[in-house]
Amino acid sequence: MRPGGPSIRTQRPLSFYGLYGPRNFRGRRGFPPESDEGEAEARLYEAMAGSKRRATDVKDVDEEAMKHVERLAKQLRSEKAPDRSLAELQEVQGSSVHGLTCREVVERPSDEILEIITEMVFKIVQNIMDGNGFSYEVPSRARNNQMYVPELDRNVLKDNVSARAFANVSTSRKVAITTKVMQLVQNLCLGGINVTKRDLFYTDVKLFKTQTESDAVLEDISCMLGCTRSSLHVVASEKGVVVGNLRFREDGDEIDCSKMGVGGKAIPPNMDRVADLRSEAKFILLVEKDAAFMRLAEDRFYNKYPCVIITGKGSPDVATRLFLKRMKQTLKIPVLGLVDSDPYGLKILSVYMSGSKNMSYDSASLTTPDIKWLGVRPSDLDRYNIPEQCRLDMEPTDIKTGQQMLQEDFIKANPEWIKELELMLKTKTKAEIQSLSSFGFQYLTQVYLPRKLREGDWI
Numbered sequence: 001m002r003p004g005g006p007s008i009r010t011q012r013p014l015s016f017y018g019l020y021g022p023r024n025f026r027g028r029r030g031f032p033p034e035s036d037e038g039e040a041e042a043r044l045y046e047a048m049a050g051s052k053r054r055a056t057d058v059k060d061v062d063e064e065a066m067k068h069v070e071r072l073a074k075q076l077r078s079e080k081a082p083d084r085s086l087a088e089l090q091e092v093q094g095s096s097v098h099g100l101t102c103r104e105v106v107e108r109p110s111d112e113i114l115e116i117i118t119e120m121v122f123k124i125v126q127n128i129m130d131g132n133g134f135s136y137e138v139p140s141r142a143r144n145n146q147m148y149v150p151e152l153d154r155n156v157l158k159d160n161v162s163a164r165a166f167a168n169v170s171t172s173r174k175v176a177i178t179t180k181v182m183q184l185v186q187n188l189c190l191g192g193i194n195v196t197k198r199d200l201f202y203t204d205v206k207l208f209k210t211q212t213e214s215d216a217v218l219e220d221i222s223c224m225l226g227c228t229r230s231s232l233h234v235v236a237s238e239k240g241v242v243v244g245n246l247r248f249r250e251d252g253d254e255i256d257c258s259k260m261g262v263g264g265k266a267i268p269p270n271m272d273r274v275a276d277l278r279s280e281a282k283f284i285l286l287v288e289k290d291a292a293f294m295r296l297a298e299d300r301f302y303n304k305y306p307c308v309i310i311t312g313k314g315s316p317d318v319a320t321r322l323f324l325k326r327m328k329q330t331l332k333i334p335v336l337g338l339v340d341s342d343p344y345g346l347k348i349l350s351v352y353m354s355g356s357k358n359m360s361y362d363s364a365s366l367t368t369p370d371i372k373w374l375g376v377r378p379s380d381l382d383r384y385n386i387p388e389q390c391r392l393d394m395e396p397t398d399i400k401t402g403q404q405m406l407q408e409d410f411i412k413a414n415p416e417w418i419k420e421l422e423l424m425l426k427t428k429t430k431a432e433i434q435s436l437s438s439f440g441f442q443y444l445t446q447v448y449l450p451r452k453l454r455e456g457d458w459i
Contacts (some may be wrong), residue, residue, distance in 0.1 A: 101158065108225070250275075
């Protein structure tokens with residue numbers, strides 16, 4: 001409990017029904033006695049108590065809520081959100097974008113990658129024979145070599161490069177690591193097999209020392225060869241999960257995500273093996289945390305509100321971002337984001353939308369434009385009367401992150417997001433998705449999200 005907060009006796013018990021009962025909900029915090037919203041929510045809880053059916057048995061679709069989602073889907077299709085490549089934009093604007101030369105990687109077949117590696121080796125040998133020494137030209141992935149392109153609605157990498165010379169004491173070891181990883185990539189392309197980044201690290205732990213170093217060099221090589229990381233046959237370990245109204249084929253096997261239990265289906269690390277995505281879902285619900293995902297899966301939220309639920313369990317991995325983009329492109333339905341009401345929740349949402357700084361060179365295949373921020377938003381805390389004991393004071397690092405995000409071009413392009421972020425910084429208050437559990441463990445699935453969908457309350 002925070003200093004100065006209410007005592008244990010004044011806190012609302014987690015059981016929203018067992019201790020209070022339906023009559024006592026009117027007039028309590030979160031259920032104003034005079035408001036229509038409070039009366040409606042109280043009636044909803046009475047209906048919940050009177051029903052003997054479990055939430056998992058409810059399959060009647062909430063048509064009223066789906067009307068707003070269908071209108072959003074129609075609107076997004078008519079707007080034709082930017083989903084073109086950097087090369088296509090450069091054809092329109094010339095070789096540069098806003099006066100700067102940029103680069104972006106593409107999917108390449110193994111034989112093309114092998115050809116590029118061979119040409120690179122010949123060039124290095126020629127430089128050594130000419131007396132210029134052994135070095136690589138490596139694209140810079142530093143923050144100052146990145147830019148946000150409004151026409152693409154994502155971050156891209158500018159074309160600055162730096163020399164990584166073996167004769168330089170500060171970079172000689174990095175050159176050795178680069179050469180080793182390049183050799184491993186060549187062998188993977190020749191053999192046509194896929195490995196994880198962890199497998200790659202364990203091929204020479206004494207050289208790499210930490211996986212962070214081998215991972216960073218792998219990203220460098222992806223930039224140098226001008227291909228996506230998946231083209232190098234190196235994939236990340238499984239992390240994200242998906243559940244709901246979605247079927248697809250994985251390496252020839254039929255997968256039905258509505259029959260995967262509360263844990264969901266692990267998102268395949270290799271998108272090349274995923275095909276034939278099919279769904280009757282009206283929207284995709286992108287969830288930040290595993291705890292909220294499990295609540296939604298256990299309550300079978302996707303039955304009454306036809307959707308696909310996906311989570312990267314915090315900071316999104318490459319496979320989850322690739323899978324989300326594939327779903328959006330194939331199914332052509334809106335994506336609604338449910339994250340914590342704090343700067344990091346918004347940051348995670350922005351990574352899905354405009355890309356991460358670390359992998360801006362591959363933003364074309366990793367970003368999903370037009371994700372709508374459904375919640376939990378700072379304005380929701382008062383609107384839904386989240387109790388004070390469930391709100392958290394922002395730490396200095398939170399405030400600093402929020403202020404930095406206000407300076408991001410991506411945020412500046414979204415006026416409604418600016419208002420929410422400014423409100424958060426003004427109140428210096430944050431809250432997690434789980435704060436909604438103060439009204440009951442199923443408040444998220446039976447009150448909060450249904451009301452959001454019925455009102456079309458997203459930005």
